Amino acid sequence: MSTPAIAIHHLTKVYPIPFRREKVTAVHDLSLTVEPGQVYGLLGPNGSGKSTTMKIVLGLVPATSGSTEIFGRDSTLVESREEVGFLPENPYFYKYLTGEETLLFYGRLCGIPKNVLRDRARELLKLVGLENAADRRLGGYSKGMLQRIGLAQALIQEPRLLVLDEPTAGVDPAGSREIRDLILNFKSRGITILLCSHLLGQVQEICDRVGILHRGRLVREGKLEELISIENQTQLILENASPQLLKKIEADLAAEGARLVEASKPQTTLERFFLEVTK
Amino acid sequence: MSTTTAALHPPHKAFSLGRISAIARNTLLELVRLKVFYFLLIFALVLIGSSAFMIQFSFQEQFQVLKDVSLGAMTIFTWLLSVLATAMLLPKDIEDRTLYTILAKPVPRFEYLIGKLLGVLILLLISTLIMAALFSVVLYARQEIVIAEAMRGAGEADPEQISAMIRDIKATTFTWSLLPGIIAIYLKAALFAALTLLISTFATSWIFTIVTSVAVYFIGHIQSVAREYWLADQGGSVLTKMFLAIVALLFPDLQLFNLVDDIVAGNAIATLLFLKTVGLGMIYIAVYLFLAYFVFLKKEL
Numbered sequence: 270m271s272t273p274a275i276a277i278h279h280l281t282k283v284y285p286i287p288f289r290r291e292k293v294t295a296v297h298d299l300s301l302t303v304e305p306g307q308v309y310g311l312l313g314p315n316g317s318g319k320s321t322t323m324k325i326v327l328g329l330v331p332a333t334s335g336s337t338e339i340f341g342r343d344s345t346l347v348e349s350r351e352e353v354g355f356l357p358e359n360p361y362f363y364k365y366l367t368g369e370e371t372l373l374f375y376g377r378l379c380g381i382p383k384n385v386l387r388d389r390a391r392e393l394l395k396l397v398g399l400e401n402a403a404d405r406r407l408g409g410y411s412k413g414m415l416q417r418i419g420l421a422q423a424l425i426q427e428p429r430l431l432v433l434d435e436p437t438a439g440v441d442p443a444g445s446r447e448i449r450d451l452i453l454n455f456k457s458r459g460i461t462i463l464l465c466s467h468l469l470g471q472v473q474e475i476c477d478r479v480g481i482l483h484r485g486r487l488v489r490e491g492k493l494e495e496l497i498s499i500e501n502q503t504q505l506i507l508e509n510a511s512p513q514l515l516k517k518i519e520a521d522l523a524a525e526g527a528r529l530v531e532a533s534k535p536q537t538t539l540e541r542f543f544l545e546v547t548k
Numbered sequence: 549m550s551t552t553t554a555a556l557h558p559p560h561k562a563f564s565l566g567r568i569s570a571i572a573r574n575t576l577l578e579l580v581r582l583k584v585f586y587f588l589l590i591f592a593l594v595l596i597g598s599s600a601f602m603i604q605f606s607f608q609e610q611f612q613v614l615k616d617v618s619l620g621a622m623t624i625f626t627w628l629l630s631v632l633a634t635a636m637l638l639p640k641d642i643e644d645r646t647l648y649t650i651l652a653k654p655v656p657r658f659e660y661l662i663g664k665l666l667g668v669l670i671l672l673l674i675s676t677l678i679m680a681a682l683f684s685v686v687l688y689a690r691q692e693i694v695i696a697e698a699m700r701g702a703g704e705a706d707p708e709q710i711s712a713m714i715r716d717i718k719a720t721t722f723t724w725s726l727l728p729g730i731i732a733i734y735l736k737a738a739l740f741a742a743l744t745l746l747i748s749t750f751a752t753s754w755i756f757t758i759v760t761s762v763a764v765y766f767i768g769h770i771q772s773v774a775r776e777y778w779l780a781d782q783g784g785s786v787l788t789k790m791f792l793a794i795v796a797l798l799f800p801d802l803q804l805f806n807l808v809d810d811i812v813a814g815n816a817i818a819t820l821l822f823l824k825t826v827g828l829g830m831i832y833i834a835v836y837l838f839l840a841y842f843v844f845l846k847k848e849l
Contacts, residue, residue: 284848324849326649327648327651327652328651328652329648329651329849330650330848330849331848347560347562347654347655347656348560348654349588350651350652350653350655351557351654354652355648355649355652356649357645357648357649358645359645359647360644360646360648361644361645361646362644362646363574363578365577365578366574366577366583374570374574375649375650375653376568377567377569377570378557378558378567378571378650378653378654378655379556379558379572379653379654380561380564380567380654381555381556381558382555382558385554385555385556389556393581419649422649423554423649424556426556426653427553427556427557432652434828498658502816507618519838528775
């Protein structure tokens with residue numbers, strides 16, 4: 270069995286409230302695994318503990334109890350971040366840097382040698398469609414361009430895992446589609462992706478597996494198509510059905526001028542399912 | 549992908565000067581592009597302005613006033629620059645979430661802090677050098693004016709007398725004690741950069757950071773008086789003693805960095821005193837940086 274990209278074991282995070290005895294439990298006994306190559310959607314309403322979980326996985330916030338690992342390495346260790354690229358929600362980056370300077374800066378932080386860094390930066394600028402804006406300062410970038418340069422910086426050291434927090438927040442539909450296509454491109458390259466998003470339609474399009482957090486607890490988790498199937502209905506695709514049966518059905522259909530190709534169980538939308546479990 | 553995978557994954561180093569210099573360069577670039585060097589124009593105006601109003605003084609007085617005003621202005625400007633430039637660095641990175649993207653790379657938190665501080669220290673160094681250069685130019689110009697006036701006044705005097713007079717003027721203008729004085733000014737500003745960085749690791753806003761840093765500046769200047777009072781006044785209440793003890797222990801004794809008065813008075817700075825000042829400044833910077841790291845390490849981002 271391969272080492273999971275992310276392994277979270279009994280993770281709990283409690284925040285004390287200043288000047289009060291009360292405490293807030295942001296994440297409660299969370300355990301989940303993201304396998305390599307998967308696109309995992311971490312969903313939940315605001316305040317459900319998604320961002321806290323992400324920050325703990327990235328070593329930005331310490332856990333109260335439990336542990337998290339990235340490709341088998343304790344994620345509190347700085348070196349575990351060699352394998353991770355992160356795009357936070359609504360990042361600003363340094364407005365005074367150009368697109369290329371931004372990538373060079375993050376590349377230097379990863380210790381990438383000078384002789385390959387410039388080529389790598391240009392390669393990524395091309396990948397995210399910003400080669401023509403490489404010399405423009407980020408202060409003049411649109412929201413969609415900022416998200417794309419954010420994705421490029423996350424990928425600078427060619428990580429095996431990408432953590433994306435609301436990558437399409439505030440981006441117009443066309444820009445949103447471009448980002449979705451980029452994520453699918455990364456997926457095809459075998460990059461594991463942990464995605465936090467409120468855009469459930471997009472999650473449904475991209476993710477292989479989802480986990481739904483509600484009030485710090487993982488209320489549902491599993492393969493997307495299993496989660497959104499309707500339990501008491503069955504989907505049938507008839508292909509090699511007995512001639513008698515087909516005759517009977519076809520006879521009925523022919524009377525209406527139609528042909529039976531598929532008899533399928535209707536699915537609910539991810540959105541409806543999400544609202545139901547977080548009610 | 550055309551670039552080789554191996555080159556993109558160099559072995560991780562627990563401490564990397566490359567990462568620190570990347571953060572320091574970026575911090576310096578940020579401050580330069582924020583156009584903080586414009587304050588040097590104000591400094592130049594102060595120098596030229598003060599130089600223009602001293603015709604009525606004797607040449608010794610002229611140089612004294614010029615040095616007093618210039619070194620005083622350098623102290624205030626470098627201090628202000630260090631506090632204002634440092635106070636916003638950390639809160640801005642947190643607010644814009646750029647800190648997340650930096651620390652999500654294999655960058656230890658102490659390297660981030662050292663890089664940020666180093667960026668400010670380089671900025672302060674450049675500013676101090678520019679101010680020192682401007683000061684030298686104005687001082688030299690004033691020296692030449694004074695020499696020209698003295699020559700005119702001397703008329704047909706003995707050439708030996710004239711050359712002795714010129715030697716006197718030159719000896720009063722540029723003295724070696726100016727150098728330790730300027731280094732002490734830089735150290736004081738550097739100390740405040742480290743202190744402001746420390747405050748910004750736990751402050752809730754950059755206004756709080758600036759206000760606290762300014763308060764420390766004033767307390768730091770009166771703390772030696774407070775300590776003397778504490779030591780002399782053994783009859784004071786326990787509370788007063790405790791308060792003054794805390795002040796004396798927690799706040800830097802900034803009077804120790806004040807070599808300007810001696811320089812203006814024309815006194816030479818003893819080497820031992822200068823070395824002590826430098827050592828003390830570096831200890832303060834190291835302690836503040838260590839405390840900042842300690843707080844920042846525990847900080848929930």
